[in-house]
Amino acid sequence: MDGTLVDSAQGHIAAWRQALSESGVKRSQFEVWREFGKTSQDIARALLPKEMMRNARTVAERKDQLFLETGYRSTEAIPGGRKALSALRAKGVKIAVCSSNPRVTVERLLKRFRLISMVDVYVTMDEVRRGKPAPDILLLAARKLGLRPSSILVVGDSVYDIAAGKVAEMRTAGVATGASSFDQLKAEHPDFVLRGITQVLGLVDELSCARLNSSCEVS
Numbered sequence: 001m002d003g004t005l006v007d008s009a010q011g012h013i014a015a016w017r018q019a020l021s022e023s024g025v026k027r028s029q030f031e032v033w034r035e036f037g038k039t040s041q042d043i044a045r046a047l048l049p050k051e052m053m054r055n056a057r058t059v060a061e062r063k064d065q066l067f068l069e070t071g072y073r074s075t076e077a078i079p080g081g082r083k084a085l086s087a088l089r090a091k092g093v094k095i096a097v098c099s100s101n102p103r104v105t106v107e108r109l110l111k112r113f114r115l116i117s118m119v120d121v122y123v124t125m126d127e128v129r130r131g132k133p134a135p136d137i138l139l140l141a142a143r144k145l146g147l148r149p150s151s152i153l154v155v156g157d158s159v160y161d162i163a164a165g166k167v168a169e170m171r172t173a174g175v176a177t178g179a180s181s182f183d184q185l186k187a188e189h190p191d192f193v194l195r196g197i198t199q200v201l202g203l204v205d206e207l208s209c210a211r212l213n214s215s216c217e218v219s
Helices: 009-022 029-033 040-047 050-069 081-090 103-112 136-145 159-167 182-187 199-212
Strands: 096-098 121-123 153-156 171-175 192-194
Touching: 009 029, 009 040, 009 050, 029 040, 040 050, 050 103, 081 199, 096 136, 103 121, 121 136, 136 159, 153 159, 153 199, 159 171, 159 182, 171 182, 171 199, 182 192, 192 199
Parallel strands: 096 121, 153 171, 171 192
Antiparallel strands: none
16 A cells, blocks of 8 residues: 555654654664555564664554554555556456554545445454565465465565565566666566556556467557
């Protein structure tokens, strides 16, 4: 969701820096940014000093609270996101949103941008034991959709999305609109690297043609 369908980076960064500052910890925007894609608790563990690791859960919960109070207001839709989901649904493609955010945050943003009716399921950090790059959240989505992992294409903006998809034995497409740059995504060796979310449409057509062993023109 974040970085792929919605641009929530500045709101998350501000919430993280305030939550950390309240605990006496200073971190730069870049230090926070490079952890995007992980769960809140995993990010807190990465940003807190070792001697404060016991406070990771408290800091993570405070950050999530701050984002819901004010941070979400700066979030904007990534151009083409709604169009892509609408077109995919028209093609009969099942869609899952898998987010490292808590459920209340995911619902808030999906509703804010009128995306919630365009997805079949959404899976959040509240439902799994391990966050990305572990594959748990993707495998749970596959079960909820009733699909084999090998039939799923993971589309994400973070190297952690790609790593999780590969472990789950799903196809992966990095989209360079969020946490990781085009080159960073490429270095993770996904099956595809995209400049924008709307490129998924042609990719889905291409994969469908390949699966049916037929020829068709893909734009």
